[in-house]
Amino acid sequence: MADQASVTNHASAPQSPHEPASQEPVSQKSLLPRVIGSRRAGLLATGALALIGLIFAWQASRLDLGQIGLPGPGFFPLLLGALLVVFAAAIAIEGRLASSKLASSKDEPLEFGHAQVLITFAALLTVPLLFELLGAYITLGLMSAVLLVCIARVSLLLAVVSSAVGMAACWYLFGELLGVRLPIGPF
Amino acid sequence: MTGFEQLVRGFSVALSWKGLLYCFIGCLWGTVVGVLPGLGPLAGMTLLLPLTFGLDPTIGIIMLTGIFYGAMYGGSTTSILVRIPGEAASVVTCIDGYEMARQGRAGPALMISAVGSFIGGTVSVLGLMFIAPPLAKVMIAIGPSVEVVLMLLALFIISIVSAGSRIKTATMVVLGLLLGTIGLDNLTGAPRFTFGSPELSGGLSFAALAIGLFGLSEILINLEKTETIKAIQPKLRDLIPRWNDVRDSAPAIGRGSVIGFIFGIIPGVSHVVSTFVSYAVEKRLSKNPEQFGKGAIAGVAGPETANNAVTGTAMIPLLALGIPSIPATALLLSALTIHGVQPGPLLLTDRPDVFWGLVASMYIGNIILLMLNLPLVGIFVNLLRIPYQWLVTAILVISIIGVYSVNSSVIDIWIMVVSGGIGYLLRKLGYEMAPLLLALVLGDRLESSFRLALTMSGGSYATFFDTASVVVLGSALGLLLLIQGLAWVFGYRKSVTDEAERA
Numbered sequence: 001m002a003d004q005a006s007v008t009n010h011a012s013a014p015q016s017p018h019e020p021a022s023q024e025p026v027s028q029k030s031l032l033p034r035v036i037g038s039r040r041a042g043l044l045a046t047g048a049l050a051l052i053g054l055i056f057a058w059q060a061s062r063l064d065l066g067q068i069g070l071p072g073p074g075f076f077p078l079l080l081g082a083l084l085v086v087f088a089a090a091i092a093i094e095g096r097l098a099s100s101k102l103a104s105s106k107d108e109p110l111e112f113g114h115a116q117v118l119i120t121f122a123a124l125l126t127v128p129l130l131f132e133l134l135g136a137y138i139t140l141g142l143m144s145a146v147l148l149v150c151i152a153r154v155s156l157l158l159a160v161v162s163s164a165v166g167m168a169a170c171w172y173l174f175g176e177l178l179g180v181r182l183p184i185g186p187f
Numbered sequence: 188m189t190g191f192e193q194l195v196r197g198f199s200v201a202l203s204w205k206g207l208l209y210c211f212i213g214c215l216w217g218t219v220v221g222v223l224p225g226l227g228p229l230a231g232m233t234l235l236l237p238l239t240f241g242l243d244p245t246i247g248i249i250m251l252t253g254i255f256y257g258a259m260y261g262g263s264t265t266s267i268l269v270r271i272p273g274e275a276a277s278v279v280t281c282i283d284g285y286e287m288a289r290q291g292r293a294g295p296a297l298m299i300s301a302v303g304s305f306i307g308g309t310v311s312v313l314g315l316m317f318i319a320p321p322l323a324k325v326m327i328a329i330g331p332s333v334e335v336v337l338m339l340l341a342l343f344i345i346s347i348v349s350a351g352s353r354i355k356t357a358t359m360v361v362l363g364l365l366l367g368t369i370g371l372d373n374l375t376g377a378p379r380f381t382f383g384s385p386e387l388s389g390g391l392s393f394a395a396l397a398i399g400l401f402g403l404s405e406i407l408i409n410l411e412k413t414e415t416i417k418a419i420q421p422k423l424r425d426l427i428p429r430w431n432d433v434r435d436s437a438p439a440i441g442r443g444s445v446i447g448f449i450f451g452i453i454p455g456v457s458h459v460v461s462t463f464v465s466y467a468v469e470k471r472l473s474k475n476p477e478q479f480g481k482g483a484i485a486g487v488a489g490p491e492t493a494n495n496a497v498t499g500t501a502m503i504p505l506l507a508l509g510i511p512s513i514p515a516t517a518l519l520l521s522a523l524t525i526h527g528v529q530p531g532p533l534l535l536t537d538r539p540d541v542f543w544g545l546v547a548s549m550y551i552g553n554i555i556l557l558m559l560n561l562p563l564v565g566i567f568v569n570l571l572r573i574p575y576q577w578l579v580t581a582i583l584v585i586s587i588i589g590v591y592s593v594n595s596s597v598i599d600i601w602i603m604v605v606s607g608g609i610g611y612l613l614r615k616l617g618y619e620m621a622p623l624l625l626a627l628v629l630g631d632r633l634e635s636s637f638r639l640a641l642t643m644s645g646g647s648y649a650t651f652f653d654t655a656s657v658v659v660l661g662s663a664l665g666l667l668l669l670i671q672g673l674a675w676v677f678g679y680r681k682s683v684t685d686e687a688e689r690a
Contacts, residue, residue: 038616045616049358056365059380069646073372073379076634080365087358094354110615116410120579121608124403127587128600136591140584147583151410152576170584178238180592 033115038108042095050088057081119150135185141167194316197543201551205246210548213250214555217257221277222265222567226582228258228515230402233394234582234589236522244526245541249548251522255515256308256498256549260556263300263491264567268293276494279462283479283486295428296487301560303440303492308553310444311451311499315506316546319535322507326532331636331643332650333659338633340663341510345622356622359613363623366391367630374638386598393521393628395590395602397514400620402586403607406579408614426561428484436488439469443492450493451500452512452666461497462490499549505530506542510629514621517628525593 057078066072123143130139141163148159174180200206213235220231231254239247262277267284280300287296342364346357369380370390381387428436443465450461469489470479479486502519504510509531511517523530528538535542560567590603610620644650 042616045613045618049362052362053365056368056380060368063377063379064375067646069641069648071638071641073375073377076637077365077368077379080361080368083361084358084365087354087361090354091352091358094352111411112612112615114411116576117407117611120407120410120583121604124583124604124607128597128604131591131597131600136588140587144580144584147576147580152574152580166581166584170588174588174592179241180588181595182588182591 033111033113035109035111038110039095039099041110041112043092046088046092046095049091050085053081053084053088055081057085116151120147123147123150132183133185135187136182137167137171138185140170193539193543194547196540197545197547200245200540200544201249201547205243206249206544206548207551209242209246209250210253210552211555213253214257214260214552214559217254217259218261218264218556218559218567219570220254221258221261221263222570223578227401227405228255229397229518230405230582230586231258232515232518232522233398233402234585236394236518236525236589236593239522239526240592244523244528244538245544247526248519248523248528248541248545249552251519252502252545252549253552253555255519256495256552257556259308259495259498260301260304260560261567262494263304263487264297264560264564265571267296267300267487268564268568269571276459276462276497277491278459279466279490280487282466283481283483286480286482287484287487290482292482294426295432295484297564298426298428298561299432299436299440299484299488300491301557303436303443303488304495305553305557306440307444307447307492307494307496308498308556309550311448311496312546312549312553313499314448315499315502315549319503319507319542322503323532323535326508329655329659330640332640332653333655334636335633335640336651336660337508337663338510338629338636340660341504341512342622342626342629342633345625352617355618359618359620359623360626363626364630364633366396366623367627368634373631373635384598386594386596389594390631391602391627392590392594392596392599393518393624394593395599396606396627397518397624398586398590399603399606400610400624401514402582403603404610404614404620406582407607407611409575410579432484436484439465439485439489440492442468442472443489444496446489447493447496448500451497452503459494461493465489465493502545506534506545507532509534509632511625514624517625520628 058081060074060077060081063074063077064072065074065078123146127139127143130142133139134142144163144166145156145159148154148162149156152159154162175182201210216231216235217228220226220228232251235250235254239250242250259276262272263280263284266272266277266280267288270281270285272278272281284296284300287293342360346353346360367390369387371378371381371388378388446465446468447461450464466479466486466489469483469485470476473479473483473485475483501512501516504512505516505520509520509529511520520530523541528534528541586603587600590599591597593599614620640650641648
């Protein structure tokens with residue numbers, strides 16, 4: 001017969017019963033995560049895509065376009081930039097038509113800005129800033145410690161020790177065994 | 188040298204101690220990334236890409252391909268025992284696999300799934316062995332205009348077979364092509380969208396984009412989830428299936444092999460599509476369709492066989508045409524290029540050791556996976572005991588080192604992080620990332636071939652409608668219609684929606 005084993009995997013479940021749950025039920029009034037209707041979010045996305053298309057098309061128009069039979073380096077990006085704008089517009093129109101057809105249906109809410117996602121992303125954004133300045137191992141060690149404390153909810157001491165051990169393992173695996181050269185910073 | 192002699196030579200490479208060791212490492216790591224939610228074959232391959240830099244190209248590709256098909260095996264374990272698909276191609280297995288596990292029949296489900304995977308994988312390698320060489324010979328004779336037609340067709344098919352919104356998929360294709368134009372122009376050397384940065388002259392790093400768009404975005408999405416899950420752990424003695432299980436699953440395995448083999452040719456999401464079609468076929472042909480969803484073993488055997496049968500077939504367009512059909516083979520293309528090997532029609536004549544070594548290793552890898560997955564299933568399931576946040580931290584550290592090591596450039600880390608954020612937002616809004624990556628890989632070659640064909644024809648667009656192009660286009664469209672017809676007959680689109688909701 002099969003045994004049952006409880007496994008916490010995706011869970012951001014607290015480490016102890018005294019700790020608050022990391023993900024509380026989302027209320028419309030709470031600041032984070034923000035709930036945005038899928039139509040509005042979709043419109044924002046299509047706007048961003050259209051903007052990307054326009055920027056590429058504008059920049060491409062400054063390159064040599066060549067002739068229709070012998071295209072230059074600007075021809076393809078100009079064409080693709082224009083196509084991106086057209087497709088973005090088509091998605092927006094499609095969304096608009098769908099919402100008018102199903103006016104009575106509820107706009108599907110999408111949550112943005114979960115604390116764990118924001119912390120992880122912010123930690124990641126600092127990595128390229130510090131990678132060459134402090135060196136790979138210190139930067140990644142700091143990132144690991146921050147993530148372990150903030151999202152895994154472990155004690156600072158455990159986080160620091162785990163990060164140091166992890167970085168030593170990375171140094172041995174990547175630096176010594178695989179010969180990967182990583183920046184060592186001021187040292 | 189005949190094909191048989193070359194295969195024997197391939198086995199001599201694959202059975203060398205290095206070939207066996209790296210095939211084993213690839214299969215083992217593939218199973219691990221298949222088991223762990225949030226890490227698919229693409230992220231798994233990208234993470235170990237730096238490990239191949241110091242290796243012979245054949246050995247490096249053997250290891251990366253092992254990760255690809257190993258992930259297909261591993262994905263089924265969590266689907267059956269935890270009801271969480273380790274990767275997208277295992278979503279369907281959750282339905283009946285987990286039901287079987289709840290009824291105390293996890294062992295037979297795992298056993299049949301592994302055996303089906305082995306048979307599907309082996310059948311598809313046979314197909315690769317017999318179809319790729321003659322196809323490559325045909326492709327050598329064709330020019331850039333036919334290449335353009337083939338690549339456009341591949342991108343068109345990606346757009347229409349997608350399970351999501353077609354217009355959104357097409358938009359991702361265009362965005363991928365557009366991002367592919369960043370860097371020096373192949374024909375004139377003119378810089379495009381580099382803003383004076385020498386790091387961008389070679390274009391956006393595929394590895395950085397792949398990890399960002401697939402791996403990082405998946406991690407961020409998973410961080411939002413908060414459920415605690417229960418894993419069912421079978422004992423080794425429970426693995427032996429009953430006679431009824433064998434009888435019910437044998438035809439499903441046969442059909443799954445054929446479905447996976449045929450659908451493997453479709454660019455885009457063939458490994459996912461094939462599982463849904465296989466499930467729909469089994470349900471339709473079953474004498475007891477009401478059992479599906481309640482623990483029917485055919486609902487496990489068919490899809491698991493199909494998703495493994497795709498692995499070999501998906502290698503055919505990559506190795507014979509140089510055109511990747513799914514993101515995992517796009518990464519293999521990128522890896523081969525880094526090693527100075529150009530996949531395509533000339534691969535079989537220029538580097539037969541790579542092609543035949545890979546084919547031989549896939550036979551061996553399937554045997555390794557069969558031996559690895561069943562006895563060690565308990566260990567693989569225990570990997571899920573590691574808290575996800577710890578896992579995330581480790582994955583991010585390895586990803587960043589992997590991405591940096593490809594070009595020793597901090598720009599690549601920026602690309603990974605930013606594309607991860609963008610991928611997270613786009614995926615939440617229903618955009619798929621696979622078409623973007625495939626278009627990114629194909630874009631450069633598509634543009635070069637397009638302009639080269641026009642230059643060779645003196646600027647005449649009629650070159651794209653010559654006899655060879657029309658024959659290729661006609662054959663491909665015929666095949667596509669046949670596959671679409673089959674999918675329609677078995678209600679693929681409806682199945683996708685219904686079963687995905689249930690899973």
